[in-house]
Amino acid sequence: xxxxxxxxxxxxxxxxxxxxxxxxxxxxxxxxxxxxxxxxxxxxxxxxxxxxxxxxxxxxxxxxxxxxxxxxxxxxxxxxxxxxxxxxxxxxxxxxxxxxxxxxxxxxxxxxxxxxxxxxxxxxxxxxxxxxxxxxxxxxxxxxxxxxxxxxxxxxxxxxxxxxxxxxxxxxxxxxxxxxxxxxxxxxxxxxxxxxxxxxxxxxxxxxxxxxxxxxxxxxxxxxx
Numbered sequence: 001x002x003x004x005x006x007x008x009x010x011x012x013x014x015x016x017x018x019x020x021x022x023x024x025x026x027x028x029x030x031x032x033x034x035x036x037x038x039x040x041x042x043x044x045x046x047x048x049x050x051x052x053x054x055x056x057x058x059x060x061x062x063x064x065x066x067x068x069x070x071x072x073x074x075x076x077x078x079x080x081x082x083x084x085x086x087x088x089x090x091x092x093x094x095x096x097x098x099x100x101x102x103x104x105x106x107x108x109x110x111x112x113x114x115x116x117x118x119x120x121x122x123x124x125x126x127x128x129x130x131x132x133x134x135x136x137x138x139x140x141x142x143x144x145x146x147x148x149x150x151x152x153x154x155x156x157x158x159x160x161x162x163x164x165x166x167x168x169x170x171x172x173x174x175x176x177x178x179x180x181x182x183x184x185x186x187x188x189x190x191x192x193x194x195x196x197x198x199x200x201x202x203x204x205x206x207x208x209x210x211x212x213x214x215x216x217x218x219x220x221x222x223x224x225x
Contacts, residue, residue, distance in 0.1 A: 008106025131201030
C-alpha cells in the first residue's frame with residue numbers, strides 16, 4: 001500500500017494575503033485541491049494524508065463543501081516545523097503498514113504525474129528518491145565577510161517534491177530529535193545513513209510562495225487549457 005503526505009502549513013505572509021497560500025485560488029480552485037487531485041489521479045488507490053495547522057481545519061472543511069471536493073483524504077494537525085509536520089503525517093500511516101510514503105509540498109500543484117510515478121518507482125527499488133532539476137542561473141558562494149566567488153552550477157541541483165521513502169525507513173529516520181540541518185525530508189533520511197537517489201523533476205513543479213508565483217500558476221493553467 002502506498003501513501004501520500006501533503007504538508008501545507010503556510011500562513012500566506014509572503015503572499016501579502018490574510019488567506020493562507022494553500023487556500024488561494026488558481027483558476028478558481030484552491031491550490032491545495034489541485035495538489036491533492038494530482039496525486040489522486042497519478043496514484044489511484046493511494047491513501048492521502050493532509051497535514052494542516054489545527055486552526056485551519058474548519059476552514060478547509062468549509063472549502064471542501066463549497067467546492068464539492070470529494071477526493072478521499074485524512075486530515076491531521078501540523079507541528080511547529082516542517083520536520084514535526086512530516087512526522088505527524090507519518091504517525092497517521094497505520095502501524096505495520098508496508099510500502100512507500102511520499103511527502104509533498106501542498107503548494108506545488110503542478111507536479112506531473114510522470115514525476116510522481118518516477119519517484120515512487122525509484123523509491124521502490126532504492127528506498128528513497130527525490131525529484132531534481134538542473135540549475136540554470138549562475139550561482140555565487142557568499143562568505144560572511146561579503147566576499148565570494150562563482151561556483152560550477154553543474155555541481156548542483158534544485159530539489160523538488162514529492163520525496164518518497166520506504167515507510168519503515170521513514171519511520172526510523174524521523175524517530176530522532178529535530179536538527180536545523182533538516183532542510184527537507186530527504187535530509188532527515190540521509191542523516192539516518194540512507195542514500196537518496198535523484199530522478200528528473202519537471203520545470204512546472206514550482207512552489208507557490210509569492211504573488212508572482214501565482215501569476216505564473218495562472219499562466220501555466222491557461223496554457224494547459
